Amino acid sequence: MSGESLPATVVRLDARGCLVRLDEPQEGLPADGYELWCGVRGRIHLRDRRHQKAPVAVGDRVLVVRSQEDRGAVDSIEPRRSTLSRPGARKGRVEHVMAANVDRVVIVSALLDPPFNPALVDRLLAVVEFSNLDALLVINKMDLGDETPPEAAVYEALGYPVICASAVDGTGIPALREELLGSTSVVCGHSGVGKSSLLNAVQAELGLAVGDVNAVTGRGTHTTTAAVWIPLNGGGAVIDTAGVREFGLFGIPKRDLPWLFRDVALFAPNCRYPDCSHTHEPDCAVQEALVDGSLPPFRFDSYLKILESLEEQEREQ
Numbered sequence: 001m002s003g004e005s006l007p008a009t010v011v012r013l014d015a016r017g018c019l020v021r022l023d024e025p026q027e028g029l030p031a032d033g034y035e036l037w038c039g040v041r042g043r044i045h046l047r048d049r050r051h052q053k054a055p056v057a058v059g060d061r062v063l064v065v066r067s068q069e070d071r072g073a074v075d076s077i078e079p080r081r082s083t084l085s086r087p088g089a090r091k092g093r094v095e096h097v098m099a100a101n102v103d104r105v106v107i108v109s110a111l112l113d114p115p116f117n118p119a120l121v122d123r124l125l126a127v128v129e130f131s132n133l134d135a136l137l138v139i140n141k142m143d144l145g146d147e148t149p150p151e152a153a154v155y156e157a158l159g160y161p162v163i164c165a166s167a168v169d170g171t172g173i174p175a176l177r178e179e180l181l182g183s184t185s186v187v188c189g190h191s192g193v194g195k196s197s198l199l200n201a202v203q204a205e206l207g208l209a210v211g212d213v214n215a216v217t218g219r220g221t222h223t224t225t226a227a228v229w230i231p232l233n234g235g236g237a238v239i240d241t242a243g244v245r246e247f248g249l250f251g252i253p254k255r256d257l258p259w260l261f262r263d264v265a266l267f268a269p270n271c272r273y274p275d276c277s278h279t280h281e282p283d284c285a286v287q288e289a290l291v292d293g294s295l296p297p298f299r300f301d302s303y304l305k306i307l308e309s310l311e312e313q314e315r316e317q
């Protein structure tokens with residue numbers, strides 16, 4: 001094997017290392033000739049990554065050196081242009097980068113089974129705003145009912161695109177494919193909303209596991225126990241993630257929260273106090289908007305819930 005550095009993308013992580021996909025196919029590699037299991041060179045562990053769960057993240061752009069047939073080592077990591085993170089170990093003080101170098105977060109909710117969950121959508125939207133990413137909302141399982149949840153119009157009015165879809169009858173799949181092509185998206189949402197099913201519908205041969213996914217991953221099989229980076233035919237990529245029960249918030253200061261809610265941020269400049277928390281202060285324009293109906297109550301409820309969880313997080317740390 002030559003000692004040449006090969007550019008690649010991290011597609012999956014496990015306890016033994018990471019699977020990378022090489023930009024160019026290589027001779028002597030199994031499967032489609034692009035993938036290598038890699039360890040991470042010691043000096044990367046030591047280099048300013050001490051506050052992160054793992055030295056590399058899914059989506060990282062790396063240089064690898066091939067050591068054996070299907071093995072190699074990550075030699076360097078390119079600076080990330082974006083990250084989507086949640087709190088990891090040590091009471092959330094360690095950053096768990098779920099996905100690196102993404103342009104967009106696709107927030108998937110189901111119409112039913114599990115029921116539409118605007119609180120989780122709002123939580124993810126706050127993280128998306130904090131991370132300076134784009135958002136796309138997908139309401140899946142539209143085959144189970146006729147009416148779009150009323151919250152969808154609120155999100156559209158805030159400037160977030162919404163696609164109503166069904167992985168079962170194909171509704172919205174061409175529109176979703178169109179949105180995904182040409183950029184990198186990470187797909188998030190509760191377990192069972194149909195994230196993997198939607199991606200399988202977008203690109204038939206993916207064969208992502210659907211339904212009760214066993215927690216034991218086989219190498220080389222596309223189960224989504226954590227996150228997996230998948231190239232799209234026609235350009236771009238998606239990162240499928242396993243559903244998280246609670247999407248924790250990493251590194252968001254309490255005072256920033258109002259500015260991460262586009263509607264709250266619209267009214268907040270008119271509050272008497274510039275640092276108004278919009279919970280109890282006099283002459284609060286957000287409270288006034290809530291009373292006169294220009295701020296939907298569900299959005300304010302989500303804001304309050306997140307504010308409380310950030311306060312709790314600050315107390316614990």
Ligand SMILES: Nc1nc2c(ncn2[C@@H]2O[C@H](COP(=O)(O)OP(=O)(O)O)[C@@H](O)[C@H]2O)c(=O)[nH]1
Pocket residue numbers: 140141142143144165166167168169189190191192193194195196197198209210211212243
């Ligand atoms: N009725 C209906 N069921 C769906 C749809 N999409 C997925 N499902 C089912 O929902 C369950 C969870 O799907 P899966 O893709 O594994 O969800 P994930 O955990 O978000 O990746 C599976 O039983 C799917 O067959 C849909 O559009 N309509």
Ligand SMILES: [Mg+2]
Pocket residue numbers: 195196197209210224241242243
């Ligand atoms: Mg899945």
Ligand SMILES: [Zn+2]
Pocket residue numbers: 268271272276277278279281283284285286287
């Ligand atoms: Zn206020």
